[in-house]
Amino acid sequence: xxxxxxxxxxxxxxxxxxxxxxxxxxxxxxxxxxxxxxxxxxxxxxxxxxxxxxxxxxxxxxxxxxxxxxxxxxxxxxxxxxxxxxxxxxxxxxxxxxxxxxxxxxxx
Amino acid sequence: xxxxxxxxxxxxxxxxxxxxxxxxxxxxxxxxxxxxxxxxxxxxxxxxxxxxxxxxxxxxxxxxxxxxxxxxxxxxxxxxxxxxxxxxxxxxxxxxxxxxxxxxxxxxxxxxx
Numbered sequence: 001x002x003x004x005x006x007x008x009x010x011x012x013x014x015x016x017x018x019x020x021x022x023x024x025x026x027x028x029x030x031x032x033x034x035x036x037x038x039x040x041x042x043x044x045x046x047x048x049x050x051x052x053x054x055x056x057x058x059x060x061x062x063x064x065x066x067x068x069x070x071x072x073x074x075x076x077x078x079x080x081x082x083x084x085x086x087x088x089x090x091x092x093x094x095x096x097x098x099x100x101x102x103x104x105x106x107x108x
Numbered sequence: 109x110x111x112x113x114x115x116x117x118x119x120x121x122x123x124x125x126x127x128x129x130x131x132x133x134x135x136x137x138x139x140x141x142x143x144x145x146x147x148x149x150x151x152x153x154x155x156x157x158x159x160x161x162x163x164x165x166x167x168x169x170x171x172x173x174x175x176x177x178x179x180x181x182x183x184x185x186x187x188x189x190x191x192x193x194x195x196x197x198x199x200x201x202x203x204x205x206x207x208x209x210x211x212x213x214x215x216x217x218x219x220x221x
Binding site: 030041042045093095098100101 | 207214
């Protein structure tokens, strides 16, 4: 099956700092999503981005499908940005394969 | 709010017992997928239901089974519970096309003792 690698696995940020999370994948994709998992376990949709660039407030994402990677940018980080970020993707169907996640801690 | 709801939110069961988890899909979504998330890991695909039929299955044993109802809601059943079945179980709903966004419920946290 398709392989998904996220880096860095753990990240500690000072409030106000910027960061980039990376997702590499092993095959062409028809679906790529970024999620933020809150402390109660719910996966919050951030971006549906199989290709191109999108922005939503302080967050933006870019997927370069031909080079098989996606990036999630967090600007001016806040303590509420803490949590686990997941990249999930599907190739040829709509069954998502998840990476192991990026654990982000933002300290005041 | 995603519109996908799961019940119960928490559950404790004894090894060997059976459990049923429930999911109501987002309005208009007729495809439901189930995922298992062990502690510290990413979610793993269990199976998917479309038009009340199983439409793809991950690497899970037959004691994991499911149903989808005419209103698109779904159940996940696990028989002969094992300690390793302790996990967060997530349900996602989507449209049946490949290039569509999936939305998740809040999950059911199952503990097997």
